[in-house]
Amino acid sequence: MSLTHAPAGAVRQGSLRELNLALVLGRIAAADRPPSRADLATATGLTRATVSAVVEDLLGGRLVSESDPAPRSGAGRPARGLVLAEQGPAGLGLEVNVDYLAVCVVDLTGQVRHRTVHRADLRPVAPADALAHLVEMAGAARDDAAHQGLTLVGAALAVPGLVDDDGLVRLAPNLGWSDVPVPALLAEHPPLVEQVPGVPALTVDNEANLAALGELHSQPPGPSSFLHISGEVGIGAGIVLDGALFRGVRGWSGEIGHLPVHPEGRPCRCGGQGCLEQYAGQEAIVSAAGLARAELPADTATARLAELAEAGDADALRALHEAGTALGVAVAGVVNLLDLDTVVLGGGYAALAPWLCPPVLAEIDARVLTAAWSPVTVRPSTLGAEAAAVGAAGSVARRIIAQPAGWLARSG
Template sequence: MREHNLALALREIAFAHTPVSRADIASATGLTRATASSLVDALVGAGLVVESGPTARPRGGRPATGLVLSSTGPAGIGIEVNVDYVAVCVMDLAGVVRHRRIEGGDWRDVPAPEALARAASLTADVARSARRSGLRLAGAALAVPGLVQAPYGPLQLAPNLGWQDLDVLAVLRDAPDLPAVPLTVDNEANFAALAELYAAPAEPGAPRSFLHVSGEIGIGSGIVLNGALVRGRHGWSGELGHLTVSPDGPDCTCGSRGCLEQYAGLDAILRAAGLPAPRGTSLGGVSAVERIVETAKTADPSMLAALESAGTALGVALAGALNLLDLDAVVLGGAYARLAPWILEFVEQEIGGRLLSAPWSAPQVRASLLQADAAVLGAARSVVQGVVDDPASWVARVGA
């Protein structure tokens, strides 16, 4: 019961836009003032909450002590290994990104332990910075582009990395640099959707049922229905990139034919525009999405045609997803956020023409504000949210 009430009290502080008092918490939760006060003391003692000075009292009266989430309390680390970059970040309890690192590369021809060792090394860097900022590391979450059994693995398949049947957390844990924190893993598209969900509440009326598309070399998606991630039976939902656009289309890395990735993935767009796909960015080259954006900005006809084809194929697949799922919105994330000026129109056109319910309620299609950062932010957010949802475990862990 106290565990539940600790979470209730912390949620009141976390969701408020201004500092709240012990009395505010008592009245919002229906707890007595004494109970609320004792819960707050425990949250302060465990470093989750700090006193911020007197609250404003709009109706007058004596100002009370304001409470806000601590910016030196527990923090979560997000780690993303993707086909052409590795990214890490540290997020504090209030959802603010405090440290981040991103490094281009090409991990397609590299053994998994080497890619994960690089991720571990960047993680060690941001962990040191975080500790210097006074943060305490609650855990780290790894985002991978493929089928993985969340939250502890194994990874079944990351087709674009060439990884298969891998205990990905064990490999990460074996890297010499990795700081000693609890680890979890999930699909990058699920984490990206989670980040979008948490980024949204600030806008009133923001859609709470949406598909977040992570468009990179590969294409994944995360399904959010009524504010909750739809993960499927094994956590393998959202494999939009392997929806068939044309049954006899080109071979895919997954073994099937005519998958969306072969029409609308970044390499496929470069190929269709007659450009070589850049292999790696670590030696000063530009990434696939930068190459596409640069070329599109020159109004190169081959590139514009390639982007139209990609947008059309993406729209066909998304219309299918929307016919199945009945959502409010599609968020174009990852590299698609940058390509939106050239693809959005064609995506909307296919959805308008192919979604049975479009004449009654056409879903909004928009670019993500988080862009390629979404997955790593969502990974860090999952750790932070774990603490907010269950502060009692953190209180027990720090012995407060």
């Protein structure tokens, strides 16, 4: 729900420094080893004099720090390496999901510095109560972060549903939420983060979107365009194009669960027919594997499926193959449309990837014209559970890296 498309405003005198601060800081963040000022000068095209001045600002604002000189061969004065500061601004990530609440803190380097998970069935809980509990957890997280020298500069909340531009949760079907005004509800609690120019105090976003952002910023750096699919009860996708999340016109992109894979097939609760969710959603797989009667809680169904598949259970294997095939049909369509070369299976799919990937790849190979020239990679997510919370916190931290001027203006 954040403004991805800031109006291309005037380039003022001061913008020059703002842009170069972001440029240099971004290079430091993207480098695989601590770059020197001279490295940055050659990499960015700025002069060493300018880089020195910019770096001085960044050091003064505690956004970067000098590290031990990187080992180097040859003569010359040794360089001083520059790394992102491990003390300074950090992002707060919040997540409300069907069966847990999660809070985490991520620093500029992308490290998770704090993580709390509270497992509970959230469906019977009123939104206000769930958020109140989340705020309580966040307060503890903030104190912990402060102890580690971190300042929370913004929060992002992940929700398994459709979110409006202003943070209104229109519909989170599996959670039972509809039209929940999250910002208003959170405003009743004391503020969790320090206000920093250019960083919204709170953004609310779809969990699939934030999990995709987490994947984008995970180490080691992966591709800048990919499809991240979160397979839970519903199936959501985060679409990352050229290093930026594509949210769609209204912010409701990624509803891959309702791609028609059998147009005259099973009716779906969305009103359509033959939606992917009916063939590759968690309930569909569990049911096809003959586990329906077990009434497993949502968070263990996936693990149980993986166990059975590991043990060679025929029903489970067949169910996973069918789900993978349906998923592959949908993914093949997406790849044909968007020409992506990487598909990441996240959420519940991550643990099932060994059985889902082969049929997905088979469908891609059969249906994607260009697959012969440039193969498509399908792999599980590198982030574990609560990927959305980590991605949410990371998205805040990345915003500081993308717009350091706001933070610097604050701290003087």
